[in-house]
Amino acid sequence: METTTVATNNTFVRQCIIKFIHDIEKQYSINVIFACEGGSRGWGTHTDDSDYDVRGIYILSEEQYMSVSKSKGILSGFSQTIPQTNVLFDYIFIDFRKFLKRNIFNEKNQLNLILQSKTWYINKIPQDILCQLKISLPIPLKGIKGHLNDLVKQLKNVQKISPKKALNCLIYGLQLIHIYMYNSFPFYSCQEEIEFLQNQMVNNEDKLNMEQKQNVQLDNIVEDFKIDQILDKFKQYLELKQHNQSSIPEQDNQIIQKFIQDIMSYKYNNTIQSLTPSQLDQIFRKMLSYKYQNVE
Structure with a gap:
């Protein structure tokens, strides 16, 4: 199946993905604080017909975290079609608290790598916290x-x-x-x-x-x-x-x-350091109190 003309317009595709993220926020009453492109487009090995792999982190309000009803933790969807095109995209958004909990001495969490991506859709994480996470989270x-x-x-x-x-x-x-x-x-x-x-x-x-x-x-x-x-x-x-x-x-x-x-x-013996649970909790608390300013 041939790609439609509008599908090759990266600006249009980007706008559609950002609109989709905002719709997800409204649907689930969440605040997406970081969203980027992963996969081949994040790596830079994509072709024109490659799909989009949107990866991100969301946060809830303090009231929601205190509620007895639990957050889904991870929201995902695959082979979503961008309107007016045949371009496909997948998405995975993880709750920030869950993201931090999974990072305590966890060398398996591939989502850590998304913070290294420079192909952003949304970034509301304060620069000091983003730098701290990039340096201190366990390398997967x-x-x-x-x-x-x-x-x-x-x-x-x-x-x-x-x-x-x-x-x-x-x-x-x-x-x-x-x-x-x-x-x-x-x-x-x-x-x-x-x-x-x-x-x-x-x-x-x-x-x-x-x-x-x-x-x-x-x-x-x-x-x-x-x-x-x-x-x-x-x-x-x-x-x-x-x-x-x-x-x-x-x-x-x-x-x-x-x-x-x-x-x-290869024999690799270095110990991979991690933030302590108390440090992760401090980051979580700081993010809850932060007044978000979106950078798109």
Whole structure:
């Protein structure tokens, strides 16, 4: 089915999604304090016909939290159609209190990564709280590995790998490499992550030339995982996807699968820190008292 002319208008699509978010707020008496684009459009690996993956956080009033009736916690919908188009979008909104509770020493919570996305629809979180959350929430190491493990199962004994699946493997792999090297959240945008890693490698090489090896771990990881090759493959597969190619070259299958295997078996012993329950409660209380100003 062909995409209608209006569906290619990103401004129109954005306005429709923001209107949908406001309608959700009215329907459920909630206040969406953060909404962004996830998935391929958040990563920057989308094509014109890619769907939209809207992810967000909402908050209730203090009276609602004190009520005996419980919040749904998570609101979600899949394959929603944007009016006047055949463009699809999915959405997941999580209650802020539930979001914080799930983050106590939780390395599986993939929703932590949405705060790294720069493709916002709505942001009402105060800058100081947003910065604190970005730095202090647990990095979802196990969640990323879980996605990679699922991909390994899907690719087992497969002769042809689609560019989309190959890119997903490299995206999660590069995210893990970032965590291994810097014990911090990776970039959400693939382009930002690639540029960051390339700059780090160049800077480290310059210091090596001056006999000032600054990051031995970086140097070893670049060599062990053949990062230069992986970054080149990423660009190739992105081009294949944009040209609607059905598969990557068969000789690359082993490269992808070995990359995943090496990444998954890497010994990473750093302890991932988290906010304490009392700190999370302070953030929650501050958000309840905040007078929201929307940034769209």
